[in-house]
Amino acid sequence: MATQTESRTQTQTQTRTLAGWHIELEFSERGGRTKAAALLRLRDGNEVRAHGHATRHPDDPTQQRVGEEVAAARALDDLARQLLAKAGGEIEETTHRHAYLAM
Secondary structure (H helix, E strand, O other), X not given: OOOHHHHHHHXXXXXXXXXXXXXXXXXXXXXXXXXXXXXXXXXXXXXXXXXXXXXOOOOOOOOHHHHHHHHXXXXXXXXXXXXXXXXXXXXXXXXXXXXXXXX
């Protein structure tokens, strides 16, 4: 008879990665404004593109990394919302019922 720890270990070793996604982020900066463009290529051949931006206040010190982080976070938020909408549409197409997916 397997103990609970052995059972958990067997389950963990049987877990495998089904898919891996890589998101490409590109940045551009002009003056105090940073833009981020995100691209996700899905296994079904579709691409999801998202954008984010950050604007530096004139009194703030120039810190390019901070602008990139804020713009990237906003682009990834946009990407997440698009993926939820896509998944919701696919659920509705299959079930013929409204899907309620929230962030």
